[in-house]
Structures are given as structure tokens and as C-alpha cells.
Amino acid sequence: MIRKMLELKNVTKIYNEGSAREVVALKDVDLTIYEGEMVALMGPSGSGKSTMLNVIGGLTPVTSGRIYIAGEDVTEYTDEQRAILRRDKIGYIFQHFNLLDYLTAEQNVMLPLLIQGYTFEYSKRRAIMLLRELGLGGRTEHYPNELSGGQEQRVAISRSLITRPAIILGDEPTGDLDLESSQDVMRLFRRINREEKQTLLLVTHSEYIGSLCDRIVRIDDGQIVEEGGAKE
Ligand SMILES: Nc1ncnc2c1ncn2[C@@H]1O[C@H](COP(=O)(O)OP(=O)(O)OP(=O)(O)O)[C@@H](O)[C@H]1O
Ligand SMILES: [Mg+2]
Incomplete structure (x- = not known):
């Protein structure tokens, strides 16, 4: 059986809750990503992609819901536990x-x-x-x-x-790259994904980059609108 590597259950993220600047960035998101999958996360600007990576990576807390990494509930990890998790398990490629x-x-x-x-x-x-x-x-x-x-x-x-790292979270990792460099990066991602079974979640605005992944998850206005069908 293939192991669940990342699991979001009813995850909601509200920024500035209760204020005039309140934004519901993620609404009741359910998502499972299996070990060794290479998944593209696509959606319009402001749809919640970076927020999703940030809550998975523990850079910002969720408002409600649970997050599991390799079967372990990390939702209420302390700052120290999160730092260790990021150091040992997660590779984070920032948008900037x-x-x-x-x-x-x-x-x-x-x-x-x-x-x-x-x-x-x-x-x-x-x-x-x-x-x-x-x-x-x-x-x-x-x-x-x-x-x-x-x-x-x-x-x-x-x-x-x-x-x-077992999990790589990439926020538009090929966003600034030309076609040739993007292809080099995607080839490298695919190589480590095959050889080391690393799990990748990659935000992209490019349908071409999305097509090089195992499936495309689409998000719009904080909700998943297409899951692309996980292999089980
Ligand atoms: N720190 C924050 N405080 C308040 N609102 C925020 C914060 N970060 C993001 N938002 C809001 O949450 C929503 C989702 O933002 P997010 O950065 O996740 O979008 P995105 O899908 O990554 O967009 P892009 O493709 O432009 O990078 C947006 O409406 C944004 O204005
Ligand atoms: Mg973003």
C-alpha cells in the first residue's frame, strides 16, 4: 500500500480574523498526497496556493482543521518541533x-x-x-x-x-526560469522523485509544468476544485 505523505483535513485558514481586513484564504480543504507523488498546485493569483504551502510547512498556523505529515498529526506542534520537522523532512523552495x-x-x-x-x-x-x-x-x-x-x-x-528531504514544497520554483532551465529543474525533480521516492508539491502557473507532474490539483478562492485523481 502506498503511504499517505501529506494529509489536510477540513483545513481553514483565515487571516486577520474578525477585523475589516479578514481574508478566508483556505476553506475546508481536504487533500491527500501519497508518498512518491509529484503534484502540481495550480490556481489564480490570490487563490491560496502559497497559504497552503505555508500551513503544510508550519510557517503559519491553521485556523481550524488538521494537518498530517507521514501519518503524524503536526497541527499543534510547538515552534521547536516545527523547526526540527522543517530541518529533517521538508525542503522549502520560496517564491522569493x-x-x-x-x-x-x-x-x-x-x-x-x-x-x-x-x-x-x-x-x-x-x-x-x-x-x-x-x-x-x-x-x-x-x-x-x-x-x-x-x-x-x-x-x-x-x-x-x-x-x-522526504517532502519538497516548491512555491513557483520555475517561475523565474526560461524554458531550458525549467526543464533542467523538472528533470532533476523527476530524478529524485524516482530514485529517492521524494514527494513533491509544486505551485505553478504553467500548464506545461503541470503536465510534467503526476497530477494537477486546482484551487480557486480557497477551495479545491479539482484533485486530478491520486494513484492509490
Ligand atoms: N499574511 C497575510 N495576511 C493577510 N492576508 C493574506 C496574507 N497572506 C495572504 N493573504 C491573502 O490570502 C489570499 C491567498 O493568498 P496566497 O498568497 O495564498 O495566494 P496565491 O494563490 O499564492 O497567489 P499568487 O499566485 O499571487 O502567489 C489572498 O487574498 C491574500 O491577499
Ligand atoms: Mg503565492
Whole structure:
């Protein structure tokens, strides 16, 4: 049987509840994603995609409902438990990447592995391998301000993959990339998905990127309007 990797049950997220600026960003969302699935999350601007990733990643609390990761209820995790979960299980690719300016591309990518206690040599080898796979073999010694936006995005993607997290949450990971770089990124995602059974949830506005995933989940105005049929 295929394991449930991510499960949202009746998840509602209301920002600024009770104030004039109240926004219901997620309404009673039910969604199950199985281990080893590569799922696209699509929907109009403001429909709740980033909010969904943020509640899954524990960056913002839900208003009601439950969230399960690998069968464990993480809804009421403490900040410390959430930090450990993110460090060990979840790779988060932000809509706006945040590289450290004073580190080179290679050093940015290595950092999460060094923090986990891996050796310098091993971390460096893996960092260079990932950067090469995304067409940045010639940019490993460059600093973020010496890179283009799309190159920075690919460095950020390499950094989020280097620890081999079980779940990868990507908020428009290919949003700033041209077709060729997008295809490199999607090939890399597919490779780790096949080889390491990593589960991916990728926000995209591109039907083409969506078509490269196993299924497309569509959200509109905080509600899931199409689930794409999970493989069971
Ligand atoms: N921190 C916040 N405080 C209040 N409202 C918010 C906050 N973040 C998002 N919202 C609102 O919640 C709704 C969903 O926003 P969200 O960022 O999840 O949309 P999205 O689908 O990711 O859009 P986009 O494609 O433009 O990135 C929007 O109406 C937005 O204005
Ligand atoms: Mg967004």
C-alpha cells in the first residue's frame, strides 16, 4: 500500500480574523498526497496556493482543521518541533528565494548539510553535483549578486534539495526560469522523485509544468476544485 505523505483535513485558514481586513484564504480543504507523488498546485493569483504551502510547512498556523505529515498529526506542534520537522523532512523552495549574500553559490548550497553535521568534502561534492545538474557548473564560486535571478533561483533549489528531504514544497520554483532551465529543474525533480521516492508539491502557473507532474490539483478562492485523481 502506498503511504499517505501529506494529509489536510477540513483545513481553514483565515487571516486577520474578525477585523475589516479578514481574508478566508483556505476553506475546508481536504487533500491527500501519497508518498512518491509529484503534484502540481495550480490556481489564480490570490487563490491560496502559497497559504497552503505555508500551513503544510508550519510557517503559519491553521485556523481550524488538521494537518498530517507521514501519518503524524503536526497541527499543534510547538515552534521547536516545527523547526526540527522543517530541518529533517521538508525542503522549502520560496517564491522569493533568500540566499546569503556573503556566501558563494556553492557555500549557500552546502550549508544545510554542514548544519546537519556532514563533512565539508561530502557537502561540497553534493553541492557541486546539484549545481552542475542545473547548469551552474561554471558559477559555483560566484556570489548571489553576481548571478542572474534565474541562476539565484536554481541555487536556492539546489540548497533545498541537498539534504534529501522526504517532502519538497516548491512555491513557483520555475517561475523565474526560461524554458531550458525549467526543464533542467523538472528533470532533476523527476530524478529524485524516482530514485529517492521524494514527494513533491509544486505551485505553478504553467500548464506545461503541470503536465510534467503526476497530477494537477486546482484551487480557486480557497477551495479545491479539482484533485486530478491520486494513484492509490
Ligand atoms: N499574511 C497575510 N495576511 C493577510 N492576508 C493574506 C496574507 N497572506 C495572504 N493573504 C491573502 O490570502 C489570499 C491567498 O493568498 P496566497 O498568497 O495564498 O495566494 P496565491 O494563490 O499564492 O497567489 P499568487 O499566485 O499571487 O502567489 C489572498 O487574498 C491574500 O491577499
Ligand atoms: Mg503565492
